[in-house]
Amino acid sequence: MPNMDPKKCPMPSQEPNVRNKNFKEVALGYTAEMAVTEAQRCLQCKNHPCRSGCPVDIDIPGFIAHVAKGEFEQAYQVIAKSSALPAVCGRVCPQENQCEGKCIRGIKGEPVAIGRLERFVADWYRENVHTKPQAPAPNGHKVAVIGAGPSGLTVAGDLAKMGYKVTVYEALHVAGGVLMYGIPEFRLPKDIVQHEIEGLKELGVDIECNMVIGKVLTIDELFNDYGFEAVYVASGAGLPRFMGIPGESLNGVYSANEYLTRVNLMKAYRPDSRTPIQKSKAVAVVGGGNVAMDAARCAKRLGAETVYIVYRRGMAELPARKEEVEHAEEEGIVFKTLTNPVEVLGDENGWVRGMTCVEMELGEPDESGRRRPVVKPGSEFELDVDTMIMALGTSPNPLIRSTTPGLDADRHGCLITNGPDGLTTRPMVYAGGDAVTGAATVI
Amino acid sequence: MFTITKRRELNPTVTELWIHAPLIAKKAKAGQFIIVRAKEDSERIPLTIAGFDPAAGTVSIIFQVVGAGTMELNTLREGEAVHDFVGPLGKATEIEGLQNVCVVGGGVGCAIALPVAQALHAQGAKVTGIVGFRSKDLVILEEEFRACCDEFIIVTDDGSYGEKGVVTAPLEAKIAAGANFDEVIAIGPLIMMKFVVKTTKPHGVKTVVSMNPIMVDGTGMCGGCRLTVGGKTKFACVDGPDFDGFEVDFDEAMHRGTMYKPFEAHAREAECNLLKQEVQ
Numbered sequence: 001m002p003n004m005d006p007k008k009c010p011m012p013s014q015e016p017n018v019r020n021k022n023f024k025e026v027a028l029g030y031t032a033e034m035a036v037t038e039a040q041r042c043l044q045c046k047n048h049p050c051r052s053g054c055p056v057d058i059d060i061p062g063f064i065a066h067v068a069k070g071e072f073e074q075a076y077q078v079i080a081k082s083s084a085l086p087a088v089c090g091r092v093c094p095q096e097n098q099c100e101g102k103c104i105r106g107i108k109g110e111p112v113a114i115g116r117l118e119r120f121v122a123d124w125y126r127e128n129v130h131t132k133p134q135a136p137a138p139n140g141h142k143v144a145v146i147g148a149g150p151s152g153l154t155v156a157g158d159l160a161k162m163g164y165k166v167t168v169y170e171a172l173h174v175a176g177g178v179l180m181y182g183i184p185e186f187r188l189p190k191d192i193v194q195h196e197i198e199g200l201k202e203l204g205v206d207i208e209c210n211m212v213i214g215k216v217l218t219i220d221e222l223f224n225d226y227g228f229e230a231v232y233v234a235s236g237a238g239l240p241r242f243m244g245i246p247g248e249s250l251n252g253v254y255s256a257n258e259y260l261t262r263v264n265l266m267k268a269y270r271p272d273s274r275t276p277i278q279k280s281k282a283v284a285v286v287g288g289g290n291v292a293m294d295a296a297r298c299a300k301r302l303g304a305e306t307v308y309i310v311y312r313r314g315m316a317e318l319p320a321r322k323e324e325v326e327h328a329e330e331e332g333i334v335f336k337t338l339t340n341p342v343e344v345l346g347d348e349n350g351w352v353r354g355m356t357c358v359e360m361e362l363g364e365p366d367e368s369g370r371r372r373p374v375v376k377p378g379s380e381f382e383l384d385v386d387t388m389i390m391a392l393g394t395s396p397n398p399l400i401r402s403t404t405p406g407l408d409a410d411r412h413g414c415l416i417t418n419g420p421d422g423l424t425t426r427p428m429v430y431a432g433g434d435a436v437t438g439a440a441t442v443i
Numbered sequence: 444m445f446t447i448t449k450r451r452e453l454n455p456t457v458t459e460l461w462i463h464a465p466l467i468a469k470k471a472k473a474g475q476f477i478i479v480r481a482k483e484d485s486e487r488i489p490l491t492i493a494g495f496d497p498a499a500g501t502v503s504i505i506f507q508v509v510g511a512g513t514m515e516l517n518t519l520r521e522g523e524a525v526h527d528f529v530g531p532l533g534k535a536t537e538i539e540g541l542q543n544v545c546v547v548g549g550g551v552g553c554a555i556a557l558p559v560a561q562a563l564h565a566q567g568a569k570v571t572g573i574v575g576f577r578s579k580d581l582v583i584l585e586e587e588f589r590a591c592c593d594e595f596i597i598v599t600d601d602g603s604y605g606e607k608g609v610v611t612a613p614l615e616a617k618i619a620a621g622a623n624f625d626e627v628i629a630i631g632p633l634i635m636m637k638f639v640v641k642t643t644k645p646h647g648v649k650t651v652v653s654m655n656p657i658m659v660d661g662t663g664m665c666g667g668c669r670l671t672v673g674g675k676t677k678f679a680c681v682d683g684p685d686f687d688g689f690e691v692d693f694d695e696a697m698h699r700g701t702m703y704k705p706f707e708a709h710a711r712e713a714e715c716n717l718l719k720q721e722v723q
Contacts, residue, residue, distance in 0.1 A: 173527040238664035258665035274486040276706035350698030
């Protein structure tokens with residue numbers, strides 16, 4: 001008899017007013033008992049619509065059935081067939097729009113907490129099973145992967161399991177991409193990311209850091225001089241956008257990428273870090289996505305008294321995950337929606353002292369289907385802040401396409417691929433992840 | 444790991460390191476830079492490539508000890524290694540077709556000016572070198588400059604070596620005397636480059652400057668190094684570091700350069716104390 005509780009088994013988490021002062025993980029994860037209880041909410045329905053919501057088609061009812069019986073290792077093996085990074089994806093996928101969004105328990109109550117269960121299984125396995133995976137028999141073919149973010153790592157893992165010799169080239173000094181520099185420690189502990197990457201190395205994947213492809217080596221050289229037979233481009237969408245308003249070059253204006261890179265990758269939150277970050281009193285984060293929530297919550301943890309999310313549409317239109325918005329609100333982040341900055345104001349020393357904003361109203365839907373924000377006449381006001389973080393989205397870095405003849409991109413700079421296999425306009429060059437779609441999700 | 448094959452102290456605060464990095468040595472061009480992290484927990488700092496030897500697979504960097512990052516780098520000896528060494532980054536200095544060029548270097552910027560002067564010399568251009576230092580004991584790379592410059596002028600702020608004064612005086616004199624440079628390439632402190640531009644602009648002599656803003660990744664993903672050039676936002680790490688000097692907003696760049704002054708002063712002091720402890 002399944003557990004018919006209409007609500008998910010709650011996951012313990014740090015108290016908002018405790019966690020907004022530290023960088024430890026907010027959500028503490030299920031105990032084995034909670035995981036079994038939650039797994040029993042799964043009806044094991046025949047159509048398993050959850051699977052169609054999962055971009056990599058994990059056998060969700062299959063792994064949950066094992067969890068319900070306390071067979072955590074078997075549950076892990078089911079997930080591992082489809083996902084290389086379950087501890088990461090269980091934490092940061094937007095499950096409400098994916099697997100959990102399709103769960104039939106969600107019609108009359110809350111869906112099964114698939115993400116929390118995936119996370120539990122991955123964490124349990126990491127803590128309890130220490131047998132190293134067996135590297136499969138080599139098939140004699142070499143593939144290069146450019147970028148060690150989630151897309152590159154997943155492809156590397158899948159190819160390695162098929163026997164390919166895979167080398168991943170990463171521009172930064174550690175692998176992980178956005179998992180290391182973007183998503184903060186309190187949502188995704190970095191030692192967990194590195195543990196999943198170690199697992200790939202044990203499968204025989206080589207990861208070479210400090211390698212900026214397009215500069216130190218070109219794709220043509222990877223083919224001609226290094227003997228790679230195929231290349232997968234997963235260089236992400238790391239080029240930050242700015243608003244183009246006056247005052248954006250003042251001291252104290254960051255792109256979210258810079259702010260988060262300093263905090264997460266360079267660990268500027270630690271008192272002994274060699275990389276500095278501004279100590280702010282009042283911070284405005286411009287934008288409404290997950291990156292904006294991450295930047296705002298980091299700023300709060302770094303000691304800012306007031307942190308605003310400034311977003312030109314309304315609360316209902318925030319593109320961030322609902323859970324992240326709720327967490328931000330609990331931690332004391334102030335939402336100034338229907339607000340748009342028009343100028344950054346500086347003091348006599350060239351530092352941010354505030355910004356001029358206008359209020360917005362939502363007009364008719366635009367081509368994206370979202371209601372277009374329009375300026376309310378005469379609504380200008382000043383907001384006192386000493387730091388501004390621009391979280392307006394990113395686009396793909398042009399470095400690779402500009403150094404690879406025959407690799408075409410669309411007008412947004414995203415690589416053009418054909419069909420489900422991700423082949424680009426160059427033979428044997430494949431691409432995926434944000435380099436193709438623009439900024440999107442981890443899985 | 445990237446082993447230090449040679450270490451040389453050029454003056455009391457400026458050090459040259461040759462680092463084994465064959466892939467970078469093969470691709471490097473004058474004007475490009477690398478990002479270095481001395482140790483596992485070091486900050487990423489940008490340093491311009493001062494020289495490269497593709498046959499030996501080595502790249503040189505020359506740096507002045509100004510803060511915690513460079514102080515840490517300066518503790519490394521021959522045979523030791525830097526933790527991370529990424530490059531070659533940025534665009535190379537454009538020198539194709541130039542026949543008569545004045546290369547102006549200031550202080551440690553001379554280390555970056557030298558490979559540009561050498562590349563110009565190698566393509567048969569007439570090179571006038573004007574380099575400035577605060578005083579005689581800070582002079583670096585004089586012999587190397589003399590070897591690649593058709594004309595070479597050295598100035599010191601205090602007159603302890605060469606002509607007394609700043610680089611703009613001989614530059615002005617050369618232009619006034621009809622030197623007819625195709626281009627002036629200025630590399631040094633922002634204030635020096637700003638005044639070089641002030642000198643050349645009235646004469647309409649094209650002037651290229653090598654900018655040195657704060658950087659983090661050096662690959663275009665953060666915009667920390669952004670500058671206003673010709674009214675547009677540019678990222679020095681991918682669009683530069685060289686820009687048309689007439690178009691650069693130097694005052695803004697100087698403001699941005701001071702962003703972490705208090706932190707840097709503190710970090711420098713902490714590093715000094717750490718080094719003192721090690722000595723004791």
